[in-house]
Amino acid sequence: MSDISQFKPSAAELERRRFRAQKRSRSIMVSLVSTLAFGLVAWFALTSTPGWSRVNASFFDWNTAVTAFPKVLDGLWLNLRVLVFAAIGVLIFGLLLALMRTLRNPVFFPLRIFSRAYVDFFRGLPLIIVLYLVGFGIPGLRLPGVGRISTELLGVIALVLTYSAYVAEVFRAGIESIHPSQRLAARSLGLSYSQSMRLVVLPQAIRRVAPPLMNDFVSLQKDVGLISILGAIDAVRAAQIQVAISANFTPYLVAGLLFVLLAIPSIRFADRITEKFAKREQVGNAL
Amino acid sequence: MSEIDWNNPRLKVRGLRKHFDQKVVLGGVDLEIYPGQIVALIGSSGSGKSTMLRCINLIETISDGQIWLEGEDISVAAIDQDLVRREIGMVFQSYNLFAHLSILDNITLALRNVQGKTKAEADKIALAWLDRIGLADKAESYPDKLSGGQQQRTAIVRAVALNPKVLLLDEVTSALDPELVGEVLELIRDLKQTGTTIIMATHELSFARDVADWVVFLDKGVVAEEGEAAEFFANPKNQRTKEFLSRLQR
Ligand SMILES: Nc1ncnc2c1ncn2[C@@H]1O[C@H](COP(=O)(O)OP(=O)(O)O)[C@@H](O)[C@H]1O
Numbered sequence: 001m002s003d004i005s006q007f008k009p010s011a012a013e014l015e016r017r018r019f020r021a022q023k024r025s026r027s028i029m030v031s032l033v034s035t036l037a038f039g040l041v042a043w044f045a046l047t048s049t050p051g052w053s054r055v056n057a058s059f060f061d062w063n064t065a066v067t068a069f070p071k072v073l074d075g076l077w078l079n080l081r082v083l084v085f086a087a088i089g090v091l092i093f094g095l096l097l098a099l100m101r102t103l104r105n106p107v108f109f110p111l112r113i114f115s116r117a118y119v120d121f122f123r124g125l126p127l128i129i130v131l132y133l134v135g136f137g138i139p140g141l142r143l144p145g146v147g148r149i150s151t152e153l154l155g156v157i158a159l160v161l162t163y164s165a166y167v168a169e170v171f172r173a174g175i176e177s178i179h180p181s182q183r184l185a186a187r188s189l190g191l192s193y194s195q196s197m198r199l200v201v202l203p204q205a206i207r208r209v210a211p212p213l214m215n216d217f218v219s220l221q222k223d224v225g226l227i228s229i230l231g232a233i234d235a236v237r238a239a240q241i242q243v244a245i246s247a248n249f250t251p252y253l254v255a256g257l258l259f260v261l262l263a264i265p266s267i268r269f270a271d272r273i274t275e276k277f278a279k280r281e282q283v284g285n286a287l
Numbered sequence: 288m289s290e291i292d293w294n295n296p297r298l299k300v301r302g303l304r305k306h307f308d309q310k311v312v313l314g315g316v317d318l319e320i321y322p323g324q325i326v327a328l329i330g331s332s333g334s335g336k337s338t339m340l341r342c343i344n345l346i347e348t349i350s351d352g353q354i355w356l357e358g359e360d361i362s363v364a365a366i367d368q369d370l371v372r373r374e375i376g377m378v379f380q381s382y383n384l385f386a387h388l389s390i391l392d393n394i395t396l397a398l399r400n401v402q403g404k405t406k407a408e409a410d411k412i413a414l415a416w417l418d419r420i421g422l423a424d425k426a427e428s429y430p431d432k433l434s435g436g437q438q439q440r441t442a443i444v445r446a447v448a449l450n451p452k453v454l455l456l457d458e459v460t461s462a463l464d465p466e467l468v469g470e471v472l473e474l475i476r477d478l479k480q481t482g483t484t485i486i487m488a489t490h491e492l493s494f495a496r497d498v499a500d501w502v503v504f505l506d507k508g509v510v511a512e513e514g515e516a517a518e519f520f521a522n523p524k525n526q527r528t529k530e531f532l533s534r535l536q537r
Pocket residue numbers: 307310312330331332333334335336337338339
């Protein structure tokens with residue numbers, strides 16, 4: 001084996017490197033110039049529209065933004081709480097639905113059918129309709145002994161109902177992606193069906209579906225804003241109130257930006273684990 | 288080695304049949320194996336070796352016949368299959384190890400969760416085995432960091448560590464690169480010294496001649512010929528056996 005520190009690239013290799021470096025800097029220049037040109041054109045196109053000054057005043061008003069900010073932030077706190085409870089509920093219920101789907105024993109036929117029908121139904125039903133049905137239907141039942149159910153809880157229920165259907169499909173795909181020989185090996189060691197599932201299949205499946213799960217989490221994060229239609233004073237609702245008071249749309253922009261800020265860490269995290277997973281897959285394939 | 292009690296086979300199979308739809312894969316097979324013996328199951332691809340082992344391990348529902356483990360009929364419908372599988376170990380051709388667990392945890396998983404041993408006890412047993420096969424330094428590694436031969440040896444040890452009454456090996460060297468086959472066969476030879484009772488489907492005929500006590504030649508789902516290893520290979524009687532051996536032994 002020759003020593004890497006002794007290595008001197010040949011003239012041919014040096015020429016290749018020089019050429020690649022040159023090409024790289026040229027590409028960077030081209031993309032800088034084109035981005036700048038595009039930005040300028042877009043800016044001029046926007047500001048030269050006849051209604052621009054009106055839009056500018058009603059969507060980008062600094063004073064309104066400053067007044068609305070604390071209220072909207074207060075509302076966002078509610079969104080966060082709903083998000084946490086909904087996410088936990090979705091994981092548990094989604095996993096249960098997925099497990100029901102994988103039961104092969106004929107005894108569990110009803111559970112399998114239920115899970116399947118549930119997933120079909122809630123994947124097709126718009127979230128906003130679920131919110132209306134839950135938000136106004138459940139309180140309408142006047143369940144004895146329950147009293148008034150908070151709008152936050154109703155929002156959590158609606159989100160869990162809808163998102164569990166998506167997440168169940170993700171989990172199911174993960175479970176089915178684990179090679180049957182893994183379960184076979186587990187069973188032949190004497191582990192029971194549920195032990196094989198819990199100790200061998202699920203740990204691998206969950207790792208594998210972490211990226212799509214994170215994507216669903218990111219969607220959930222912005223959909224918590226929809227609970228405002230139930231009357232909960234969340235960020236969107238707070239912004240709406242501020243819009244009504246100030247007769248200016250800027251608070252919506254404030255709420256929107258806050259949601260984006262809230263989502264960015266999750267989005268970055270989702271990207272990171274997706275990347276990590278892709279890398280691990282490549283290693284696996286190379287072997 | 289102690290004397291074999293010829294009246295009490297460890298495992299006995301009588302008239303085992305397995306049909307897939309209209310296809311007869313096993314057409315009434317008899318087999319017995321005594322404690323500490325190695326039985327080699329040979330036969331061309333598709334002759335029913337894997338199906339036979341899977342039936343014994345109750346992975347496949349048998350179509351007819353009976354199977355006894357130490358005198359107990361394990362082919363009755365009401366049998367607790369999980370309990371039977373605790374007594375019968377099985378290792379497959381490939382994809383054996385659990386990818387999310389370290390080598391050590393692969394071996395201790397069933398020791399702890401099936402046999403109820405504490406982590407300390409299980410680790411001790413697993414490390415002793417890993418030491419024996421020269422993989423003690425790999426205890427904390429994950430399966431994808433091991434060669435195929437190392438993985439397969441770990442898979443075998445994982446089954447043996449549970450002290451099965453019978454160990455079923457289904458072509459455990461077939462998926463390996465030729466230079467890795469030797470180390471796995473060496474382990475099986477070593478297991479014979481410890482008195483493990485083994486039924487192995489294999490294409491390694493010279494190995495079978497060396498270590499097996501009894502050889503069973505399956506042809507199209509029936510036992511075409513069987514006998515003591517030395518005699519079987521030296522004087523095959525059946526025409527099909529002769530063809531098969533000459534095809535593989537060139
Ligand atoms: N699940 C199954 N369904 C239908 N046919 C099967 C199934 N499993 C095995 N077979 C058939 O049974 C025959 C014996 O297979 P197998 O036991 O794997 O043979 P061997 O291990 O000796 O190569 C083959 O013809 C195979 O196609």
